[in-house]
Amino acid sequence: MTSIAGTIPIVRSAPQESLEHLVDQGPNRFRVHTRAYTDRAIFDAEMDRIFNRTWVFVGLESEVASPGDYKTTFIGLQPVIMTRTDDGRIHVLVNRCVHRGSVLAREARGNACELQCPYHGWLYGMDGTLTAVSERRDPGGYSDAFDAPAGLFRLPRVESYRGFVFASFNAGVAPISEALGRARVLIDRRLDMSPTGHIVLRSKPYIARYQGNWKFILENINDAYHFMHTHKGFVALQARYGDSTGDFGLHKGGSGTAMRAQRFRGNTWDIPGGHAQLERPALDLAQELAGPFGDYYRQLIALRGEEAMLDTAGKISGTIFPNMGMIHQQIRVWRPIAPDLTEVEIYPYELEGAPEAFNAGMLRSQERFYGPSGYGMSDDIDIFARNQQGLAGSAVEWLILERGIDSDEMGPDGLCRGLPSSEAPQRAPWREWQKLMSRA
Amino acid sequence: MDKPTPVQTAQPGIFAAEAPTLSRQAAEDFLIHEARLLDDWQLEAWNQLFTDDGIYWIPLDETRPIGTSVSIVHDTALGREERIFHLTRNSFPAQSPRSRTLHFISNVSVTMASASSEALKATWGVLECGTQATGNPEAQGADIIVRSNQIVHEMRAGDVRQRGLGEVRSIVMTVEHVLRRAAPGDGVETLRIALKKVLLINRDSWLGNMTFLI
Ligand code: FES
Ligand SMILES: [Fe+2]
Numbered sequence: 001m002t003s004i005a006g007t008i009p010i011v012r013s014a015p016q017e018s019l020e021h022l023v024d025q026g027p028n029r030f031r032v033h034t035r036a037y038t039d040r041a042i043f044d045a046e047m048d049r050i051f052n053r054t055w056v057f058v059g060l061e062s063e064v065a066s067p068g069d070y071k072t073t074f075i076g077l078q079p080v081i082m083t084r085t086d087d088g089r090i091h092v093l094v095n096r097c098v099h100r101g102s103v104l105a106r107e108a109r110g111n112a113c114e115l116q117c118p119y120h121g122w123l124y125g126m127d128g129t130l131t132a133v134s135e136r137r138d139p140g141g142y143s144d145a146f147d148a149p150a151g152l153f154r155l156p157r158v159e160s161y162r163g164f165v166f167a168s169f170n171a172g173v174a175p176i177s178e179a180l181g182r183a184r185v186l187i188d189r190r191l192d193m194s195p196t197g198h199i200v201l202r203s204k205p206y207i208a209r210y211q212g213n214w215k216f217i218l219e220n221i222n223d224a225y226h227f228m229h230t231h232k233g234f235v236a237l238q239a240r241y242g243d244s245t246g247d248f249g250l251h252k253g254g255s256g257t258a259m260r261a262q263r264f265r266g267n268t269w270d271i272p273g274g275h276a277q278l279e280r281p282a283l284d285l286a287q288e289l290a291g292p293f294g295d296y297y298r299q300l301i302a303l304r305g306e307e308a309m310l311d312t313a314g315k316i317s318g319t320i321f322p323n324m325g326m327i328h329q330q331i332r333v334w335r336p337i338a339p340d341l342t343e344v345e346i347y348p349y350e351l352e353g354a355p356e357a358f359n360a361g362m363l364r365s366q367e368r369f370y371g372p373s374g375y376g377m378s379d380d381i382d383i384f385a386r387n388q389q390g391l392a393g394s395a396v397e398w399l400i401l402e403r404g405i406d407s408d409e410m411g412p413d414g415l416c417r418g419l420p421s422s423e424a425p426q427r428a429p430w431r432e433w434q435k436l437m438s439r440a
Numbered sequence: 441m442d443k444p445t446p447v448q449t450a451q452p453g454i455f456a457a458e459a460p461t462l463s464r465q466a467a468e469d470f471l472i473h474e475a476r477l478l479d480d481w482q483l484e485a486w487n488q489l490f491t492d493d494g495i496y497w498i499p500l501d502e503t504r505p506i507g508t509s510v511s512i513v514h515d516t517a518l519g520r521e522e523r524i525f526h527l528t529r530n531s532f533p534a535q536s537p538r539s540r541t542l543h544f545i546s547n548v549s550v551t552m553a554s555a556s557s558e559a560l561k562a563t564w565g566v567l568e569c570g571t572q573a574t575g576n577p578e579a580q581g582a583d584i585i586v587r588s589n590q591i592v593h594e595m596r597a598g599d600v601r602q603r604g605l606g607e608v609r610s611i612v613m614t615v616e617h618v619l620r621r622a623a624p625g626d627g628v629e630t631l632r633i634a635l636k637k638v639l640l641i642n643r644d645s646w647l648g649n650m651t652f653l654i
Binding site (some may be wrong): 203204206209231233237240241244305343350359364367371372373375378381385386388 | 475498501506507508509512514518525526530604631646650
């Protein structure tokens with residue numbers, strides 16, 4: 001009997017040698033080789049050594065709130081289903097019939113009491129167990145000698161942190177809470193903006209694709225350096241329209257100078273495990289208390305204390321290696337499709353218990369900046385295609401990620417803090433990448 | 441969100457139940473005129489086609505109240521002003537080089553809908569405008585609903601050999617215009633858009649660069 005919880009899948013075509021030389025690290029030196037973004041063999045090795053071995057974010061517990069609920073997604077290139085069974089447990093299963101390969105679920109989400117393969121009718125429970133082989137005893141069927149599989153490939157590790165579900169093909173990964181380390185701060189602060197500590201997903205997500213490598217978005221979310229350049233047009237727009245059209249305090253400071261001053265404050269973080277953060281000082285709490293949502297902020301202060309509230313209400317964006325990030329009031333998830341093609345989902349969420357107008361304002365603000373017709377992220381996405389095009393200029397071998405490297409403060413635990421516009425958050429994923437890619 | 445003020449220019453009575461509906465020919469003339477303004481980047485002139493409280497809306501999920509859902513575009517008058525300012529005065533990567541568009545319009549139909557029409561009430565409800573936005577309450581008449589299927593072909597020029605440029609993309613959509621009269625008369629020139637609702641056939645799929653007007 002084949003075990004239902006499978007072992008680490010192997011991508012056969014992936015190169016077997018160490019690829020650590022593609023990141024060149026040394027004192028005052030941090031460069032990444034072009035091939036790490038362009039080469040198909042290296043991409044295959046990434047699927048093998050990163051997506052098949054680390055924790056990967058798959059969704060929120062609330063997306064499969066009731067028994068029988070399921071949601072489909074991907075881990076690297078592999079289609080998976082997240083399900084909830086009657087006992088309340090969450091499972092992550094490879095969305096592939098173990099008979100001859102059909103996907104089992106094609107709706108993005110749904111509720112079912114069993115999963116039946118449409119091809120020849122094999123039947124599985126929501127935990128992946130094979131419950132029936134159709135026409136098993138019919139002439140030409142299966143005899144007692146049949147080595148029937150136990151069921152769908154079930155990922156050996158599924159754990160959540162504050163409702164965020166991560167899964168791994170690797171039974172040996174550290175517990176999620178430990179693997180996240182300081183990355184927990186990102187989830188904590190964002191969720192603690194809700195008086196109940198919970199978020200609610202009601203809006204459909206934006207889904208975008210760009211013609212560039214998946215690491216571009218991983219590097220971009222925490223990139224304070226690009227803002228005044230890539231988003232120069234937005235900065236000009238903001239100077240004229242400010243909050244009047246629904247920015248909702250996302251980009252403080254009407255003038256370019258004020259926005260620049262705002263951008264270059266706070267800390268950057270390079271966190272063991274490849275996670276990264278960009279953290280800016282707390283908002284002007286006095287101003288918020290006097291504003292239309294004063295009661296909401298007072299409630300948060302009463303719940304969390306003023307000091308914690310100053311941290312919580314500060315701006316924080318971050319990435320959790322390898323496939324998710326949080327910024328504004330959204331969860332962002334991306335999946336690699338090919339070395340030069342990536343899909344991004346943006347899930348705007350609402351804060352449970354926050355005023356309706358606050359949540360609605362945040363939605364309008366996301367439309368304005370992050371939507372496909374918005375004034376921000378569409379520029380980043382356009383730049384990613386430019387990047388991929390530029391990398392075809394292979395006469396230049398290395399990309400330079402050294403900004404702020406000599407002012408970074410490395411702690412004894414490997415946690416590294418940089419100045420606000422340091423490329424420390426861009427180096428973070430590459431440190432982990434190098435570690436993982438060094439072994440076949 | 442602020443409730444839009446009812447359109448000021450409509451005259452009482454002109455929407456009487458017996459008012460003639462707009463002919464399909466006239467509706468097509470209007471749509472062709474609008475499309476030409478967009479394709480020629482006459483964006484200020486396009487904006488003039490809207491009523492003061494007019495909305496340009498491209499939903500992601502047209503059934504969910506906007507208070508709990510993001511849209512692709514949800515532009516009131518100020519939103520359109522900002523969008524047009526950005527497109528015409530600012531330089532930004534997603535429109536460098538710019539998009540060229542060509543609209544193709546078909547399957548045009550015209551219906552009249554009174555303020556109490558269920559479909560219209562539902563639409564205004566989702567937009568959280570209330571039903572008072574369906575024109576002058578004294579008129580008690582009908583809004584003119586023009587539905588069409590449209591395909592917009594879009595491409596970005598420049599060095600068309602480069603990634604992301606030179607591809608002709610098709611944007612396939614159903615468009616619902618809620619039109620009102622800005623003045624008495626039955627000419628196309630007095631029609632104003634109270635709502636332009638664009639349902640992309642692929643609104644729940646992945647979308648590329650949509651930083652131009654459709
Ligand atoms: S492939 Fe699923 S039953 Fe045959
Ligand atoms: Fe950006």
